[in-house]
Amino acid sequence: MKLGYYPGCSLEGISAEYDESIRALFAHLEITMEDLPDWICCGTLAAPSLSRLLGLATPLWNVAQAEKAGYDKLIAPCSACLYHFKHATQTVTENPSLRADVEAVLELPLDSPPPTIHPLELLSDNSFEMRIRASVKRDLSDLKAVCYYGCHISRPAKLMQFDDPENPQSMDRLLNWIGIQTLDWPRKVDCCGAHFSMIKPDIVVDMCQRLFESALEAGAEAIIVGCPMCHANLDTRQNAIAAKLGHALNMPVLYFSQVLGYAFGLPGEKLGFKRHIVDPLPLLKCLKLEVTSD
Amino acid sequence: MAFRDEIQALSGQNVNLCFQCSKCSSGCPLADKMDLKPAQVMHSIRLGRADSVLNSQAIWLCVDCETCTSRCPQDVEPAAAMAAVRVLALQKGIKPSVKVIDIYYRGFVDNMRLNGKIHDASVAGITQLLTGQLIPDLPLAMKLLVRGRVKPPPLPLGGGRFRKIYRNALAKEKESRA
Ligand code: SF4
Numbered sequence: 001m002k003l004g005y006y007p008g009c010s011l012e013g014i015s016a017e018y019d020e021s022i023r024a025l026f027a028h029l030e031i032t033m034e035d036l037p038d039w040i041c042c043g044t045l046a047a048p049s050l051s052r053l054l055g056l057a058t059p060l061w062n063v064a065q066a067e068k069a070g071y072d073k074l075i076a077p078c079s080a081c082l083y084h085f086k087h088a089t090q091t092v093t094e095n096p097s098l099r100a101d102v103e104a105v106l107e108l109p110l111d112s113p114p115p116t117i118h119p120l121e122l123l124s125d126n127s128f129e130m131r132i133r134a135s136v137k138r139d140l141s142d143l144k145a146v147c148y149y150g151c152h153i154s155r156p157a158k159l160m161q162f163d164d165p166e167n168p169q170s171m172d173r174l175l176n177w178i179g180i181q182t183l184d185w186p187r188k189v190d191c192c193g194a195h196f197s198m199i200k201p202d203i204v205v206d207m208c209q210r211l212f213e214s215a216l217e218a219g220a221e222a223i224i225v226g227c228p229m230c231h232a233n234l235d236t237r238q239n240a241i242a243a244k245l246g247h248a249l250n251m252p253v254l255y256f257s258q259v260l261g262y263a264f265g266l267p268g269e270k271l272g273f274k275r276h277i278v279d280p281l282p283l284l285k286c287l288k289l290e291v292t293s294d
Numbered sequence: 295m296a297f298r299d300e301i302q303a304l305s306g307q308n309v310n311l312c313f314q315c316s317k318c319s320s321g322c323p324l325a326d327k328m329d330l331k332p333a334q335v336m337h338s339i340r341l342g343r344a345d346s347v348l349n350s351q352a353i354w355l356c357v358d359c360e361t362c363t364s365r366c367p368q369d370v371e372p373a374a375a376m377a378a379v380r381v382l383a384l385q386k387g388i389k390p391s392v393k394v395i396d397i398y399y400r401g402f403v404d405n406m407r408l409n410g411k412i413h414d415a416s417v418a419g420i421t422q423l424l425t426g427q428l429i430p431d432l433p434l435a436m437k438l439l440v441r442g443r444v445k446p447p448p449l450p451l452g453g454g455r456f457r458k459i460y461r462n463a464l465a466k467e468k469e470s471r472a
């Protein structure tokens with residue numbers, strides 16, 4: 001299977017540690033993927049707000065590049081990019097005249113666009129279970145954590161066609177394989193406020209406060225995520241939230257790719273831990289962490 | 295074309311299927327900040343109340359989290375209807391009633407025109423500067439900078455691909471509306 005990789009803009013900026021840890025993890029598991037050539041931003045909500053056709057053509061430029069490169073699947077670690085790719089692909093697949101318009105705009109064909117998937121969809125497949133269990137070098141079973149999926153990993157279900165939109169399990173399953181008994185909590189698919197962090201930070205603080213309260217109630221010491229926006233909002237807004245809560249927060253927010261990589265014995269530098277506002281290493285270091293021999 | 299039909303043409307959503315259960319409003323994480331709740335937006339579209347919907351804050355406060363769409367028992371997609379109203383509002387030259395969001399979306403696309411990709415720190419910085427929110431976030435920006443999460447802005451190369459798509463898409467839309 002030929003896999004393409006679309007990092008997206010955040011992973012080249014504020015979420016560099018997600019990119020680093022995904023690449024390190026995939027290399028460690030010997031999963032080969034190729035960077036999508038000539039990619040552009042997915043357009044998020046901005047391009048479709050200006051023009052419907054622009055909103056479709058922008059993500060589909062990337063999908064058309066993936067088709068041209070002959071990928072079987074395109075991996076998008078940002079769940080917003082993922083959603084826009086899938087949404088645009090489905091819209092033009094269902095509407096041939098829109099597809100013709102988009103092809104004319106792009107000056108490229110969209111004959112059989114490959115599906116875009118989240119890295120969780122690839123890794124949480126049962127075919128990886130043995131390999132993942134066998135790769136564990138550090139025992140993280142003491143980590144008390146909740147998995148936070150946010151919006152688009154599985155929602156809307158009809159479009160995403162992956163996991164359960166109200167109670168997704170793929171990330172929990174993956175972490176169970178490396179020995180972490182993830183905690184159950186009711187807010188795993190609530191929205192973090194996404195890009196509103198840049199325009200209406202007070203709204204994001206409110207939305208993330210609810211998430212932290214719920215995670216604390218479940219007994220979590222860390223939140224594990226699979227989206228750069230979820231991570232940015234939860235990692236960077238803790239001071240304001242702590243002020244509202246009236247107590248310190250300091251809860252590490254980790255990408256699933258960092259946790260897996262760490263369990264597999266990869267060094268912290270390769271996983272970008274030093275980039276976090278809330279340093280996760282003190283927590284990870286208090287776990288028993290015996291490194292098993294090869 | 296009647297307002298309701300325009301929304302249907304743009305979104306593929308038949309608002310007549312909505313039976314006003316308000317499940318969309320109940321689950322919407324922004325409903326408490328919206329002037330019209332998602333179910334009210336649906337009902338107003340159905341009644342043809344174009345002005346109140348096109349000028350609402352609700353359509354701009356929607357973050358497109360898709361909770362409403364995911365839970366609607368009638369398989370209607372309120373998020374798609376919201377998106378269609380935003381497109382229609384701009385087509386009609388109606389200024390978004392939430393100014394900061396307008397500034398952000400436009401700045402975002404302008405930044406894409408430079409590099410094809412966005413430089414997240416510039417988009418955030420410019421938006422916050424224009425909306426008077428830069429100062430409170432400066433300490434955070436510094437922390438991100440020392441942690442290597444603020445990259446220097448790239449040279450304005452590679453924007454040609456997107457600029458062509460932008461030009462073509464707007465021209466094509468104009469042609470089909472003419
Ligand atoms: S959930 Fe669906 S049927 Fe219920 S009010 Fe919202 S749009 Fe209408």
Ligand code: SF4
Pocket residue numbers: 318321322323324325332355356357358359360361362363372373376
């Ligand atoms: S998509 Fe928009 S309207 Fe629907 S629940 Fe999310 S924020 Fe509310």
